[in-house]
Amino acid sequence: MAKLKIEDLQKIKEKVKGTVTMRGGTHRAKITVHMGTCGIAAGARKILDTFMDEINKSGTTDVILTTSGCAGLCSKEPMATVEVRGTAPVKYIDLDEEKTKKIFQDHVMNEKAVTEFALVQGSETTY
């Protein structure tokens, strides 16, 4: 490792920003994949993997991905909730890989909800 110059400190900060965001609660957007038994049976695992891939492909460092239990609407699984800071959370239903990619691009990255896949705005309380 070469000796650092002042601007290198900033580069390192950028590099580890994802870690800082994750632990410091300073994310811009949060994706929750519902992983109840019904969700898992309906393919939530694939949805989670797709979001994970998309996050890594995009290089974004201010999005967190988490899971929750059953959302209570088992017939519409797999489901996910996207919450961009400062706006209402949106619940998406009947997801597949293609829909997931579009939701990531449009809602998570460009902050425009994909209304055609959405069930409703709003969310149960999560922690």
Place this chain on the structure above:
Amino acid sequence: MEKQYRTHILVCAGTGCVASGSLKVRDSIIKEIERHGLQNEVKVATTGCNGFCAAGPITIVHPEGIFYKRLNDEDVPFFVEELLVKGRVVKKHLFAEEERNELIPVMNEIGFFKNQVLVALKNRALIDPDIIDEYIGRDGYTATAKALTQMTPAEIVEEILKSGLRGRGGAGFSTGMKWKFCMETKGDIKYILCNADEGDPGAFMDRSVLESDPHAVLEGMIIGGKAIGAHKGYIYVRAEYPLAIQRLNRAIGQAREYGLLGENILDSGFDFDIELYFGAGAFVCGEETALMQSIEGKRGMPRPRPPFPAHKGLWSMPTVLNNVETYANVPQIILRGSAWFASLGTETSKGTKVFALTGDVNNIGLIEVPMGTTLRKIVYDIGGGIKNNKEIKAIQIGGPSGGCLPASLIDIPVDYESIVKTGAIMGSGGMVVMDEKTCMVDIAKFFLEFTAEESCGKCTPCRVGTKILFEKLTEISEGRGRDGDIEVLENISRNIIASSLCGLGQTAPNPVLTTIRYFRSEYEAHIYDKKCPAKKCKALITFTIDPEKCTGCTLCKRNCPQECISGEKKMPHVIDESLCVRCSLCYDSCKFDAIRVE
């Protein structure tokens, strides 16, 4: 760009949690994650001490920031499956507050954590201390960059002066003044030293800072070096702190690799490097002149001041010595400004203070609070109150140099001046909470045994005086106290304070004087009534069996190591006092409350 994960599992690797098996827990979590094929979406890392040592081994799960206590190796398979495969919060390991009787999953909502304000410990539990990039990610070395390239030494000193930072090692001298004296002293070679010779029984503040955020201390020293014109620093650290030494060595190695230590740091033209020096654990070597003697390879003994170290210190060169916690505050002050720091705390005591909270409280651990926080808030809101719902009797502050404050003083604010007024000192931050079963003569005896042992022997009043105090206290606790003993204790104490050279002797009688001041009746009971009100001093208590309550269950008889309890089954038992060693096993084992202690 580093890889992103959906979850970070942070296992505490402070000394407390490591001792309770946290590294094994980490390895098991990694194994289980691989078994479930989740290694590409979950990251497992270790951090320094979380502070809540009583709840260890501790694991924190992000992004939710959920706090899991006592997660042991055998719990891991269930934990990983619930948390990562099923996506559930694992209730079994959540923390519950007694009076609220509800589970509190999120770390920052637990009373122990939410009532703290972190400055010196700002990175605790958030970074892996072995990874310098994570430190830089949380603004690490930004203060160094600012101080080295944008500030003159005088500006740095001015900023520290304005912040009101005072030494966290105990005496509370203004850090800015110390730096100013040394900056103004002419000399080509100067030294900056870090005192990590933490020696108070029950105190582990500095160890924890070094283990969880070593770079913060290095940064404080680099900035201090620039301020006073030193190019060489030493950290004097106890050899008994292997984990702190390991992390410091790694941190120094990484900082050198990045050129943050060495020549021409960040192209600023400033050269600075740090070396470790291991102390052998002598308490007196925490005294600044003794510490310098020790680094020079001599026997660690204090010398008279003046000359002060700022003029003639290590190898007779101008030297500044500060404590670990003091240095950890410095980068924050440079980065966020003196006004921000001065907004925390009280009129004369600025910023925060780290305390090692221990003794008879529910939540034992390491805490950081703004100066001026009341003892009540520390003991009840953070400490979670007294164990087993007992009454609080006293709070010991400042270790062997400090004093025992009675429960009636629980509403005093913790700052340098308020504490000194009580007869104790702030000290480095040890805080031992004692319940009604603690004997104050016994506590004074405990600390005097320590200081008598640790006195370096240079000054006769300290060497002989502490020994006499200890012997006198032993006599009193063994029922051999005589009329006038209290006055003798007070008189010798005053003489030791007046005629000792260094802080060790000048403060050693504090535990005696404060216990006499606040608990005089307890001394009198020992001396005149030959009774120990706390029922602690073995020579002054007797164990008897209440024949009314005794059911003759024979449990005490079977537990007695002296075989001095006799009695038939279902008949009241009797203790033969001449053979009893007052081990209390009969009292502890009796289910019918039939053993009387008087």
